[in-house]
Amino acid sequence: MALSTRLTSPLRHVLAALRWAAPGQRRELSTLQGPGRTLDLGGIFPPLATPFSPMQEVDYGRLEGNVHRYGSIPFRGLVVLGSNGEYPYLAPQERLEVVSCVRRALPRDRLLLAGSGCESTQATIQMTLSMAEAGADVALVVTPCYYRGAMTSAALVQHYTEVADASPIPVVLYSVPANTGMDLPLEAVVTLAQHPNILGIKDSGGDITRIGLMIHKTQQEDFQVLAGSAGFLLASYALGASGGICALANVLGAPLCQLHRLCHEGHWQEARELQHRLIEPNTAVTRRFGIPGLKKVMEWFGYYGGPCRTPLAPLSPPQVEELRGAFSSNGWL
Numbered sequence: 261m262a263l264s265t266r267l268t269s270p271l272r273h274v275l276a277a278l279r280w281a282a283p284g285q286r287r288e289l290s291t292l293q294g295p296g297r298t299l300d301l302g303g304i305f306p307p308l309a310t311p312f313s314p315m316q317e318v319d320y321g322r323l324e325g326n327v328h329r330y331g332s333i334p335f336r337g338l339v340v341l342g343s344n345g346e347y348p349y350l351a352p353q354e355r356l357e358v359v360s361c362v363r364r365a366l367p368r369d370r371l372l373l374a375g376s377g378c379e380s381t382q383a384t385i386q387m388t389l390s391m392a393e394a395g396a397d398v399a400l401v402v403t404p405c406y407y408r409g410a411m412t413s414a415a416l417v418q419h420y421t422e423v424a425d426a427s428p429i430p431v432v433l434y435s436v437p438a439n440t441g442m443d444l445p446l447e448a449v450v451t452l453a454q455h456p457n458i459l460g461i462k463d464s465g466g467d468i469t470r471i472g473l474m475i476h477k478t479q480q481e482d483f484q485v486l487a488g489s490a491g492f493l494l495a496s497y498a499l500g501a502s503g504g505i506c507a508l509a510n511v512l513g514a515p516l517c518q519l520h521r522l523c524h525e526g527h528w529q530e531a532r533e534l535q536h537r538l539i540e541p542n543t544a545v546t547r548r549f550g551i552p553g554l555k556k557v558m559e560w561f562g563y564y565g566g567p568c569r570t571p572l573a574p575l576s577p578p579q580v581e582e583l584r585g586a587f588s589s590n591g592w593l
Contacts, residue, residue, distance in 0.1 A: 299371070299398070299430055300336075300484075301432075301484045301503055302336065302484070302503050303334075303335065303336025303502075303503045303520060304336060304504055304513065304516045304517050305336055305371075305373060305503065305504070306330065306338060306339065306509035307505055307506075307507055308323075308339060308340050308342075308344070308345055308362070308510065309326075309345060309510055309551065309554055309558065310341075311323050312567050314566075316569050316570070318357070319564070319566065320361045322564040323365075324364075324365045327365040331366075331367060333513040333514050335509070335517065336370070336371060336503060338362060338366060339374075339375070340362050340373070340375070341374050341376070343402075343436055343439055344507050344554060345375065346551060346569055349572075352387070355387070356390055356391070356394045359374050359391055359394040359395055359396055360394045362395075363395030371397045372395060372397050373396065373397065373398045373432065374394075374398070374399060374400060375399075375402065375434070376391045376396075376401055377403070377404065377434060378404070381423060384404075388401070388427045389427070389428065392428045392429045396429060397429060398429055398430050398459060399423075399430070400462065401423055401431055401432070401433060401434055402435075402436060403416060403440050403442060403444050405440035408440070408441055408442045411442060413445045413447050413451075416444060416448045417451050420452050420455075420458065421452070424452075424455050424458050425457070427457060430457055430459040431457055431458050432459050432462060433449065433461040433462070434461070434464075434488075435461065435462070435465060435488075436464040436488065437465050438464065438465075438547070443465055443470070444461070449461055453477075456482075459482075460483055460484035460486060460502065461474070461483075461485055462488045462505045463486070463487065463488050464489055468496070471492075471495075471499060471501065475499050475500040485500070485501045486501060486503050486504055486505050487501050487503070487504040487506070488504070488505055489508075489546060490504065490506040490507070490508040490509070490516055490538050490539075491538070491543060493506065493516070493519060494519065494523060494535040497520070497523035497531075504516065506542070507546055507554055508546075510554060510563070511554070511557045511560075511563070512538065512541065512561075512592060515534060515537075516538070518534065537590045538590075540589070541586050541590055541592060544557075544582075544586035548582075548586075549579060549583055550572075552573065552575050555567070556574075556583060557583065557587065560584075560587070560593060
């Protein structure tokens with residue numbers, strides 16, 4: 261299924277205007293700032309952990325406290341309701357309340373990306389509309405995967421096209437094969453990059469060849485590629501990525517912003533040395549220990565991590581010591 265997005269159409273102009281509107285003004289079409297311009301995603305975004313109370317209720321006060329602390333770090337914005345936000349474990353109303361809470365606490369010059377992907381196209385559209393109403397600037401839409409055998413390139417292009425057509429805010433594609441068991445196919449990404457309301461992709465697969473091809477094949481489009489993990493951030497920048505959505509930024513946000521700056525200023529030796537020190541801690545809070553590990557480290561760095569929702573289990577004492585070693589041996593603790 262090909263897209264005819266290069267053609268001039270009323271929809272294209274409307275979507276472009278909505279994309280450029282300031283938060284709270286997205287339905288005013290007078291904010292268009294010229295053709296060919298888009299929302300800049302260049303920078304680091306932490307995908308926020310969702311704090312829970314000991315009774316496993318969302319702790320909105322703790323969430324607001326974490327957001328205020330992140331305000332001192334030069335992030336491009338924040339992501340809520342991604343994989344690290346325990347999105348599948350939240351009720352629909354909780355998801356909207358999380359977006360509203362973070363939007364209230366977040367400075368207006370910082371972007372708010374919100375996960376809105378559901379298994380059906382209809383549900384994803386409805387959730388995206390609700391996220392926009394709650395204050396999200398951009399919708400982060402994960403690939404539907406329950407019937408992954410039927411998720412062909414054509415099916416996924418149709419799904420994302422319908423979501424982007426209906427969304428009042430820009431859409432960022434989200435490919436996270438560790439959780440979904442599938443990559444968003446490269447040919448689908450290249451096709452979807454032509455859509456006027458699809459802003460970019462967060463790719464968490466870690467295949468640097470795929471990321472390089474994606475950047476190369478979409479360079480004529482208004483499309484930005486974001487590295488989905490701190491472990492391959494420098495390599496992604498070297499190939500032309502715009503930024504990163506990295507779990508490690510929840511605890512080492514300032515160093516990751518420094519890595520972004522070093523790469524963009526061409527200080528590659530310093531950037532390489534910093535990247536080396538980030539790989540082992542990043543692996544510890546992603547593939548090795550996941551969200552329970554991330555939340556434990558947040559406590560060590562003065563943020564509120566707290567418990568996960570079951571069935572995610574806390575770390576054992578030996579796991580905690582192994583986790584601590586990944587940070588202390590690299591000079592972070």
